[in-house]
Amino acid sequence: MNGDEQPEKPEQEPKQQTKQKTSLIIACVVVIVLICVAAGGWLYVSNLKTSSTQTQAQIAAAKEAKSVVEMNQTVNKAQALAASGNQKQAVAVYNSAIDASSDPQSKAFLLLNEATTYYNGGNYTEALSYALQSEGIDKNSNIEQFIAQVYVKEGNDSDAIKYYQNAITYTNKSQTMAQANIESYQNIIKSLGGTVN
Numbered sequence: 001m002n003g004d005e006q007p008e009k010p011e012q013e014p015k016q017q018t019k020q021k022t023s024l025i026i027a028c029v030v031v032i033v034l035i036c037v038a039a040g041g042w043l044y045v046s047n048l049k050t051s052s053t054q055t056q057a058q059i060a061a062a063k064e065a066k067s068v069v070e071m072n073q074t075v076n077k078a079q080a081l082a083a084s085g086n087q088k089q090a091v092a093v094y095n096s097a098i099d100a101s102s103d104p105q106s107k108a109f110l111l112l113n114e115a116t117t118y119y120n121g122g123n124y125t126e127a128l129s130y131a132l133q134s135e136g137i138d139k140n141s142n143i144e145q146f147i148a149q150v151y152v153k154e155g156n157d158s159d160a161i162k163y164y165q166n167a168i169t170y171t172n173k174s175q176t177m178a179q180a181n182i183e184s185y186q187n188i189i190k191s192l193g194g195t196v197n
Contacts, residue, residue, distance in 0.1 A: 071097065071106055075113050082117045090117050108138035112146060119146075124153050141170040145185065152192070161194035168197075 074097040082090035094114035101107050115130035128150045135143045148163035164185045171178050171185075186196045 067103065067106065071101075071109065074110070078113065078117065082120065087117060087121050104137050108134045108143070111137070112143055115146065115150075119150060119153075124150050128154070139166075139170055141167045141172070141181070144170055145181075148185075148188075152188075157192045157194075161189050161192050164189050164192075164194075165197065 074093060078090040078093040081087075081093060091114060094110055094117065098107055098110045098114070101110065111130050111134035115127045115134060118124070118130060119127035128147065131143060131147045131150060135147060144163050144167035148160045148167060151157070151160035151163060168182050168185050171182055173179075189196055
């Protein structure tokens with residue numbers, strides 16, 4: 001190296017190339033930001049939909065719980081009226097609740113309770129009528145057993161046997177008392193002169 005020569009400088013990129021790289025970096029950053037914003041928006045909307053569905057389920061559950069409480073209050077009121085000798089008023093309470101109910105299972109439950117009121121009052125014809133209406137809505141072992149019981153009171157053993165057999169069929173075998181109930185129904189069937197399947 002002689003004294004006139006200056007150290008070599010690295011070649012500098014032209015300004016145009018630097019501007020292109022800067023523009024490319026900015027464009028990439030903008031694209032990444034847009035993707036993040038879009039993903040965030042999608043997650044927000046998804047959570048709103050999930051939250052809305054959960055809220056609707058909670059509202060439905062609350063309405064059902066309220067309905068059950070109201071139905072139990074109706075039954076308690078009607079039973080109290082019947083116990084105090086006011087069967088007509090008890091029946092009126094049941095009929096009002098049945099007319100107001102839009103849920104089939106609630107109607108079946110109320111009809112069976114009205115049937116029980118008639119049964120306890122010794123009016124087996126009306127008890128059977130309301131129990132059969134209940135059965136027309138919802139067949140289950142409780143309704144079938146109740147109808148069988150009414151037939152026994154009326155002296156109709158053949159229909160009683162049929163309904164006790166239905167009660168066995170509709171018994172939920174996973175319930176705690178299922179086997180005991182089945183054995184009880186079988187014993188009643190035998191005592192009525194029927195055969196157990």
